Amino acid sequence: MVNNMANTLFPKRFKFNKVQKKWISYWREKGIYDFDIEGKGKIFSIDTPPPFVSGTLHLGHVLNHSWIDFVARYHKMKGKNVYFPQGFDCHGLPVELAVEKNYGISKDDRERFLEKCVEWVEDNISNMTKQFDDLGYSTDWKFTYRTMDENYKYKVQKSLLYFYEKGWLYRDKFPTHFCVNCETSVAKAEVGYQEEEGKLWYIKLPLVGRDDEYVTIATTRPEMMESCVGVFIHPNDDRYYHLSAAEVELPIANRTVRIRTDNNVDMTFGTGVVYCCTYGDETDIKWKLDYDLDEIQIFTKNGLMNENSKYQELSIEQAREKIVNDLEVMGLIEKIETHEHNIIIHSERSSCRRPIEYLPVDQWFINVKDFTTEIIDSAESMDWYPEKHKQRLLDWAEGLDWNWVISRQRVFGTPIPFWYCSECGQILIPESKDLPLDPVIESPPSNKCPNCDSSNIIGEEDVCDCWVDSSITPLAIAKWLEDDVFFTKTYTNARVHRPQGYEIIRTWLFYTLFRCKKLTGKAPFHETMINGMVAGPDGRKMSKSYGNVVSPDDVLPEYGADAIRQWAAMGSLGDDYPFEYNWINIHNKQPVSDEKINKEKKQLSEDKFFKKYRKRYDQLIGASRFLTKIWNAYRFLNINLNKIEITDINVNIEELPPIDSYFYSQFNEVMAKVEELFDNYNWHEAFMILRPFFWNELCDNYIEAIKYKFYSDDETIRKNALKQALTLFYSILRIFGIIMPFISEEIYSILYKDFIGLDSIHQETWPKNFQMISAESNELGRHVISLMKSLRKFKSKLQIPLNQEINKVVILLKNDNQNQMKNIIDDIKQTIRIKDLSIIMTEEPSFKAQPDLKEVVEELDATIFLFK
């Protein structure tokens, strides 16, 4: 009866599906992961990456956030008061696109559009929150944030106001990537390059004051002639040395411009002479700034020539044709070559893919350039795990030469909370108490421009770059501007940890270091843990276009969170990590080559294909097996707990038998290593130690060596053996809780809760070393285990089944005290199954019959004689 009960509680396999849901709600009800600011221990704050609200987590998130959860659980166990909130990054173009597509609402219907954006984001957040829970994520949701919340926007806008008052935020006309087809400026991330067969025109420009002398430039954009503001040659170019300060006449424009020298000119391209226009490319922009050149804009926002051009009203393409024609008539075209080049296009919108122009438009900027040394200092003062990624940030900071354009011509984002005078450009700032606000809706503090008295005051329509939002996450979670006490405790006086991927070191980490330092005077982080990218089985980053994507939803239902978290723990710090799978034939379970799979994918219908083939996730299979192993080890203890009545699991360490002494001290050693590795966030190596220790030592050797005592006639032996095993297994279970929270909790609730009394194993502390283990006993235990391993090996060699009894074994030991060995004869006899075992210290004995095996075990200085 008792046994049946035990079996229903403890089936042969760990049924994670039933268990996970139960514990997720239990943890929430009991407030197991609640943060208590008055709690014990120094506060350790984790500034987790807010995922963009795409609606679903991918394996990259799983890796990243599993590690973060390890950090949180580990530090909590080590006695820190861990503050572990999780937020969401809400703003972004994909939201706008989704709303346009799914609801068919246009951006122009601003109010309704924004409403739908919020609605869409909220749906996605609820789904992603569930996914985090399913992963066993130990965040305290009461402290979550969303960058679209009024409260969050308030902080962002307040930070902008502060930056403006300090003079670090300014509005300026600056060339931006502009799609004249979509009539909007676009972020750098939205443009790409496309190879195209173009032409290179060689155009003669007459030199001023020298009759019939020309200099020839090569250009792919002849239509930009009228916007030319300078001509450049390389300072070391002997061919043009004499022209260094000359002036050229611009045909059609009828202006003259100077020739200048600059190292950025490629002498080998074209003629080695290039003209600088408003704006052909980023070099043009750089030169404009470096040499303070004029700005002559000739394009309109919808891709036509403007009033500064003689070709006004023509499209850019038409103008090009016309100009080339006119130049030809003037005899100024030297030659035309065909030319392969990459043109910059609006690549992120597949329906557009038209060329991008650099148009000067009014933009908001944050001055970063002047603060790079401070950022570098902040980065240098942090502990980096691993160290190697620090270089990424330093290189970026040192090489930065432009300020940060923070305005985006979008709708769903944090509004830039200013107004400006359309006459004179005067900025009107809001009052702090009115934040957060949308200047498009709210009226300005004054209806007249304080500078020029104009009444054309316009609310800024642009919204912030998402990094403006996310670069204050450490402040937002610390209730900056909201609760001074909380802020001091969780930011100023806390140890603040920043976990993230290396791909956003130059953005998120960089901007956060900068902004938080400027806003609070204190560098935000003490340490950062950097994870790599999750790759597909082909080693390439997971991407739909490579067809190597695995979604957590593909694997979580089949393997469970504890298995996926083990996969995460096996990734090495700071490096890319592949998620392995092989295609197998469902019928014969044999692996199938990629070529065959690709062929079959094309030939078979999707339905048929998935009936025939499936992916096999070897890493997860390995992880599941470990869970089964853990499960059965505790199941075995539980079976015996149901037979042997004990009221506590206290053990007297000093009086542990040899085998227990040995494994208890092994545990101490393993824990010391694991602790050091965890301290360095080296999950991978720690797990590589824990897994074999548990499996090969505690299960295969320890349990096997003591299990016979569970059936002893002596009640004290039975009870002590069980208590000793339960205690040791409990210590390691607590650590498993960090990586595998569900199975640990389940086992705890069945086996240990009555003895320990805590609501959850996740309230436990890091196990202390077992003190006072007898060194002598430990050493003896080591010998016993070693002898057992050898004897098993011999049994295998002689092909004797493990359950078959050996008639006689004589062990000749040179170095040991025979009296001690007497204590362990029973251990060996019972575990290895030997009828007649003797341990002797004399010289080599002689036997009537030849032993079936005689082996020397060097490390023990022992000789073993075995008679089947």
Add this chain to the structure above:
RNA sequence: GAGCUCGUAGUCUAGCUGGUUAUGACGUCGCGCUUACACCGCGAAGAUCGGGAGUUCAAAUCUCCCCGAGCUCACCA
């Protein structure tokens, strides 16, 4: 094109402040149901550490070159 990181058995991975038979996992092979676990136990095979050169008594480990991968930046008139 530039910078950074990486390239170890069939697959993934440890070691990489130079010095034992290069670690572990999955897979493979042989044998086996020890009062838990066959998703298991015992044992075995399998890597000249991407290629080449150099430094050294000694290199997976340091230096240089080449090849390949990933990320970031630039893609030029």
